[in-house]
Amino acid sequence: MKQIEERGGDFAANYEILDDNGRRKNECEIARESYISGAKCEHELLTRWHDPKEPPEPGRVVLVKRNPSSIIPYDLGHIDNDGNWVDSWCGSPIDDKIIGWRKIHE
Structure with missing residues (x-):
């Protein structure tokens, strides 16, 4: 940017x-x-929604846009050190397809 x-x-x-x-x-x-x-x-x-192929730095919590058919269409997530999307609330892997992510500005 x-x-x-x-x-x-x-x-x-x-x-x-x-x-x-x-x-x-x-x-x-x-x-x-x-x-x-x-x-x-x-x-x-x-x-703007960022392309999940260009993920945020590992550990940064972002708003994640999941597959529209998902029970939870939006969630808080981050990338772990292995490059996998993780649910920031419970620490479990996000299995749904990630459509995009957005920074959380404080």
Whole structure:
């Protein structure tokens, strides 16, 4: 994931300073659009589901999305030192297919 400063630089480098009519945007318009763009980007990064083929570091507890037909569609899980998904509540292996995982932000 890119650092905030790096994403800010990318945004600024590609920002259109003229509106659709060729008029230069004022500071309020620029600030508003920048804030909205940043908030959308942060929301996307914080709520996206990660591919289980790219697991989190071992021991980090994450929200796990299981097979939709599972009795428990979401659970707290982590990767053990052997690379297996484990239920963080009881320590037993997760046998269901893992569809995705999401970091828990505190």
